[in-house]
Amino acid sequence: MRDYIIKRLLIGILLLFSVSVLVFAMLFLMPGDPVTVMAGPLAKASELEGLRHQYGLDRPIVEQYITWLSKMFHGDFGISYKYRLPVWQLLQSAIPVSLYLTIITLIIEYIVAIPLGLLCAYKKDSLFDHITVNVTLVLTAVPSFWLGVLMILVFAVKLQWLPVSGFESWQNYVLPICTGFLGGIASTLRLVKSEAIDALHEKYVVTAYAKGLKKREVLYKHVLRTSLIVVTVNVFMSVPWLISGYIVIEKIFGIPGMGNLMVESIVKQDFNVIQGTIMIITALTVLCNILSDIVLGILDPRIRISVTGGDQ
Secondary structure: OHHHHHHHHHHHHHHHHHHHHHHHHHHHHOOOOHHHHHHOOOOOHHHHHHHHHHOOOOOOHHHHHHHHHHHHHOOOOOEOOOOOOEHHHHHHHHHHHHHHHHHHHHHHHHHHHHHHHHHHHHOOOOHHHHHHHHHHHHHHHOOHHHHHHHHHHHHHHHOOOOOOOOOOOOHHHHHHHHHHHHHHHHHHHHHHHHHHHHHHOOHHHHHHHHOOOOHHHHHHHHHHHHHHHHHHHHHHHHHHHHHHHHHHHHHHHOOOOHHHHHHHHHHHOOHHHHHHHHHHHHHHHHHHHHHHHHHHHHHOHHHHHHHHOOOO
């Protein structure tokens, strides 16, 4: 198990390093000049050169990258060219908002998807199964920005039940969470259904029925328990996908999370904020992948044996 964890950690570190190179190179590939953004279009050439020297943008690229990487490991993502504030200060207020939305959406998604997935597996090929799966697939195919705008028009503008935007009360959470939930429930439901169908054909389930156990007991004590191994792992995998999906949703509903901050930074060409946001999302993705691999290795020893070549 130890070798399995070490191998996953090394792969995660290598992935973070590769992404950091691409993210840093983005500064030179994107149109615009961060110094011009900071100083304004009317700034003199001497002022631009002074700012480049102040922020180390006149140094060789390799030296800039090493300095940037070293500072990043110490929590220093640089200064926002637009707000003239430390990037980490901006991220500190945005990260909890995005994580809060993500966690609530994830909880609601699994509370709804797990029982629906079990029922679809138990009633496979029935009318209930076809309607449930097809409706969720249609919702998944709808772009999140279109679904968000539609919900604003119906529930905020037409019916006036909920506020259009903001983040002051619980009512402000309803529309963005519903948008994220409806867009992601299909994948979770299909995963639960697939695992449950496989479990229903196992010998121990047939034996449970032969012993006279009720259908509900078999579903929840045997089928659900087996299905939850992959479902539990999928929880960790869903977190970065939800955070990425909320990039557009946060902008639509005016929520001050990482997504909204990233979109505004792209529009304003605030390169340090863009780099910091992408690195945070990447770090969360890598961390969740490592945790999912570790949890899967604990729950299913066959995984770590196939990776390490033996039971560690």
